[in-house]
Amino acid sequence: MVALLAVLGIGVAVFVGYNIGGSSTGVAFGPAVGSRLVRKVTAGVLFTGFALIGAWTVGRNVIDTMSSSIVPASQFTPVASVGVLFFTGLALLVSNLYGVPASTSMTAVGAIVGLGLATGTLNEALMFTIVSAWVVAPLVGFLCGAVIGRYLYPYLDRYIAFTRLDDHLIQVDGSGAVPRPTVNSNATVRDLVGSVLVVVIACYMAFSAGASNAANAVAPLVGAGGPLTVDQGVLVAVGAFSLGSFTIARRTLDTVGDDITELPILAALIVSTVGGTIITILSALGIPASLAVSTTCTIIGLGWGRASRAASIADLATPTPNERPAVATGALTAGGQQENTPTSPTVGELADREAPAAPADDETPDVPSMGSEDAEELSAESLFDASAVSRIVTMWVLTPTIGVVCSFLLFSLVL
Incomplete structure (x- = not known):
């Protein structure tokens, strides 16, 4: 019976990891695949490799926290392990049905908290630290996004070009006896630099995803009495990630995700860097946290900061009733740019194989000064409408709550 439960637990862990790999690969490598810098198979290989590095290094700290620190490792009996993993997988299913990216980390921790409350073994001091990090991390993401959007984004948008090549960046020349890889002859030096940056940041996101998510798949199975060692757990988790990367992630890479199709690729890279850094730091500290929550709050902050350029600091601090600056996240969308402002292609345009041409060097306009940009043009479209934000936040709160209660x-009944 114990052996059967162990096999069942590993099967559920693979299911959880499979879904994590499918969604995380699309988020990390969507821009790179959409801009034809790497192929889907290459994206799967790179994601698997860097997720393994992240899980094998800093990810061990998160596995240790979730497998033995929130509740004692002895509490993870075969029945308890299967139950915790089941509720984590259930949260993924619910979020997919509602089309909202749930926080797998928060839900997994919620299920472990329910176990701790039922057995009276919950480490309350550690949970206070974890919950505090869940509050602080999104605020840091929002603040970083706001500062970058207000003070740096307009300059980056004008001097860093991200274009879509008609053919893949790396091609295979089969004219000779031995096929050899070649670089697209139409790619400029700027294209090459931008391409390397896009791929490097995608690999960094894969590293962060592996560091934070390996524990979500296998932590209950690791530790005292568990069927897996830490090393085995990491390999099982990353193997499941890889399975998702090469199967269901292909569809995610095609669509790149409905929620980010209007996000310029430059903004997507900024968000990936900020969100990935936050999660990497927390993972190194052994704190399980949500990459989805941090990146989404960074997007909102980036849009707010971009739109706030329509007003000076003094105007924002003391707006008059008739001159209140319009601030909206829509400033990041293509429709929220001024007519004479060159824009980076959006993630959606790259996925649809359509993108505006990059401006020539001598056509780069000056960046308007703070407070002189048109608020109506900056706020022309909304990146997130109120109903979408409400649905996302509700799901972030609801899924961990379901995990704790169930x-x-x-x-309480079984143990």
Whole structure:
């Protein structure tokens, strides 16, 4: 019976990791695949490799926290392990049905908290630290996005070009006896630099995803009495990630995700860098946190900061009733740019194989001064409408709550 439960637990862990790999690969490598810098198979290989590095290094700290620190490792009996993983997988299913990216980390922790409450073994001091990090991390993401959007984004948007090549960047020349890789002859030096940056940041996102998500798949199975060692757990988790990367991620890479199709590729890279850094730091500290929550709050902050350029600091601090600056996240969308402002292609345009041409060097206009940009043009479209934001936030709160309540009720009756 114990052996059967162990096999069942590993099967559920693979299911969780499979879904994580499918969604995370699309988020990390969507811009790179859409701009034809790497192929889907290459994206899967790179994601798997860097997720393994992240999980094998800093990801161990998160596995240790979730497998033995929130509740004692001895509490993860075969039944408890299967139950915790089941509720984590259930949260993924619910979020997919509602089309909202749930926080797998928060839900997994919620299920473990339910176990701790049912058995009276919850480490309350550690949970206070974890919950505090869940509050602070999104605020840091929003603040970083706001500062970059207000003070740096307009300059980056004019001097860093991200274009879509008609053919893949790396091609295979089969004219000779031995096929050899060649670089697209139409790619300029600027294209090459931008391409390297896009791929490097995608690999960094894969590293962060592996560091934060390996524990979500296998933590209950690792530790005292568990069927897996830490090393085995990491390999099982990354193997499941890889399975998702090469299968269901192909569809995600095609569509790049409905929620970010209007996001310029430059903004997507900024968001990836900020969100990935936040999660990497928390993972190194052994704190499980949500990459989706941090990146989404960074997007909102970046849009707010971009739109706030329509007003000076003094105007923002003391707006008059008739001159209140319009601030909206729509400033990041293509429609929220001024007519004479060259824009980076959006992620959606890259996915649809359509993108505006990059401006020539001598056509780069000056960046308007703070407070002189048109608020109506900056706010022309909304990146997130109110209903979408409400649905996302509700799901972020609801899924961990479901994990806690269901886990508590189950383990109160079973254990």
